[in-house]
Amino acid sequence: MAETVQLEVPGNHLMLGLLGQHDEMLKSIESSFPNTQIVVRGNQISVSGEEVDRVASLFEELILLLERGEKINGENLIRSIDMIRADERPSEIVTLELLKSSKGRSVRPKTAGQRAYVDAIAKNTITFGIGPAGTGKSYLAVALAIQALQSKVVNRIILTRPAVEAGERLGFLPGDLMAKVDPYLRPLYDALYDMLDPEVAQRLIERATIEVAPLAFMRGRTLNQSFIILDEAQNTTPEQMKMFLTRIGFGSKAVVTGDITQIDLAGRRSGLVGLEGLLGKIDGIEFASLTNRDVVRHPIVSKIVAAYERSEVEKLTRDQERRTR
Numbered sequence: 367m368a369e370t371v372q373l374e375v376p377g378n379h380l381m382l383g384l385l386g387q388h389d390e391m392l393k394s395i396e397s398s399f400p401n402t403q404i405v406v407r408g409n410q411i412s413v414s415g416e417e418v419d420r421v422a423s424l425f426e427e428l429i430l431l432l433e434r435g436e437k438i439n440g441e442n443l444i445r446s447i448d449m450i451r452a453d454e455r456p457s458e459i460v461t462l463e464l465l466k467s468s469k470g471r472s473v474r475p476k477t478a479g480q481r482a483y484v485d486a487i488a489k490n491t492i493t494f495g496i497g498p499a500g501t502g503k504s505y506l507a508v509a510l511a512i513q514a515l516q517s518k519v520v521n522r523i524i525l526t527r528p529a530v531e532a533g534e535r536l537g538f539l540p541g542d543l544m545a546k547v548d549p550y551l552r553p554l555y556d557a558l559y560d561m562l563d564p565e566v567a568q569r570l571i572e573r574a575t576i577e578v579a580p581l582a583f584m585r586g587r588t589l590n591q592s593f594i595i596l597d598e599a600q601n602t603t604p605e606q607m608k609m610f611l612t613r614i615g616f617g618s619k620a621v622v623t624g625d626i627t628q629i630d631l632a633g634r635r636s637g638l639v640g641l642e643g644l645l646g647k648i649d650g651i652e653f654a655s656l657t658n659r660d661v662v663r664h665p666i667v668s669k670i671v672a673a674y675e676r677s678e679v680e681k682l683t684r685d686q687e688r689r690t691r
Contacts, residue, residue, distance in 0.1 A: 370414040371422040375429060381409065383432045384425070391443055395424065398447050424450045430457040445476060448659060454478045465509045468563040473509040479660035480506060486652040487621055492614065494599075494641070495623040497656025498674075503623040504597050508557040511593040514619065515575070521591040522575050525554040526610075528601045529580045551578050554597060581606060590615035599624035600638045607637025627674065 375381055385392045385406065396404055402415035413421050427446060428438055434457070436442075446456040459481045465473040475481040480502050487493045487510050495503040511523045555578060558567050570576040581602065596602070596610055599622045614620050624638045642653045658672045 369418050370412060371418050373411040373413065373422060373425050373429075375409045375411065376433075378409065380429060380432045383438055384428055386438070390440070391438055394440065394443055395421065395447070420450055427456045431460070434461055436461070442476070445662075449478060452478065452659075464506070465513050465561060467561045468559075468566075473506070473561060475506065476502070476662050477660040479654075479656045480662075483654040483656060484510065486654045487619070490652045491618070491650040492611065492620045492622065492652075494638075494651075494653045495621060495656065496626065496638070496653060497660060498625050498627065498658060500661040501656035502660070502662055503656060504553065504595070505557050505560075507595045507597075507621040507623060508554070509561060510621070511595060512558075512561055514593045520593045520617065520619065522577065522593075523570075524584075524589060524592050524594045525551070525558070525576070525578045525597070526581050526584060526595070527551055527554065527597045528599075528606060529582070551580065554578055554595070581610065584610055584613050587613055588615045589613050589618050591617040592619075594618060594620045596620065596622045597624075600626050600629045600636050601631055602637040603631065603634055604637040607641065 375384060386394075392404065392406065396402075399415070399417050399421050402413060402417045402421045404421065405412040411425055413425070415421075424447060427450065428443075431446075432438065438446075442456075442460070445460075449456045449459065459478050460474060460476055462481065462484065463472045463474050464484065467473055475484050479497070483493070483495050483503070484506055487507065495507065497503055508525070511520075511525075514520045515523055558576065558578070562570070567576065571578065581596065592615070594614065599607065601624075602610065610622075611620070622638075626636065626639055629636045629639075645651050646653055658669075
């Protein structure tokens with residue numbers, strides 16, 4: 367006889383959030399666990415079938431999230447199911463609020479990988495966030511930088527990226543040097559303006575409390591009491607990476623983000639490749655890896671990233687086979 371687990375939802379007000387309008391959340395759970403039977407009667411949920419423990423845990427976690435004021439929607443339900451399948455607890459991951467954005471939205475980690483990344487930044491002087499597009503590497507780093515500035519842990523924020531030519535030459539772009547490199551820095555401005563009121567952000571930039579600049583501007587400086595973010599670090603050369611890492615002064619914290627599958631350097635070695643082997647055993651430095659499981663854009667983005675990763679593995683395998691023949 368198959369095991370049956372009975373769950374009681376504490377209060378009618380939670381049932382709608384748990385099941386969704388027209389039972390859309392319930393239907394999504396049923397389609398994700400086709401060999402599990404779910405029966406709802408009043409505040410009672412009966413679960414039986416092949417994955418009874420997993421589905422029961424999912425409902426328990428969703429109830430916890432609802433009790434803490436979270437809303438369940440199609441997007442975070444899918445992520446919660448993924449976490450449960452990986453024996454992770456959504457209630458321990460997604461309830462850490464880092465910041466309230468200028469629009470009143472909570473900024474928080476949404477996956478186990480993102481939570482590990484955030485924890486690594488909190489514990490270390492230098493954190494490398496390595497992973498594909500859409501995993502929140504830069505966005506979460508900017509949120510933590512603003513949090514550190516607001517709590518007076520640091521005196522300023524420095525956001526920097528290498529200005530690598532990708533199809534266009536800087537000389538052909540209009541304006542002075544800052545105008546030419548501005549397109550490369552735009553994603554950092556976007557994250558900044560999403561979390562701070564535009565007038566507040568502009569005032570902080572004018573006072574140099576927040577500095578957004580190309581990586582070349584870091585040369586010759588020592589950065590004390592600063593939260594420094596180096597974005598798109600796969601496009602640094604080894605010399606640039608060494609230059610950046612040796613700028614870090616007392617009371618500072620640095621986050622280096624990058625995706626080694628998106629190197630735009632023409633014929634030059636990336637300063638990010640192989641760095642974990644060189645620096646990975648130094649206290650105060652941690653490498654946090656994010657994967658397609660941590661992509662928080664449209665679900666199709668995660669599938670695209672996974673397809674590219676498979677293609678890259680197959681290419682490496684073919685290359686190795688050719689070399690061994």
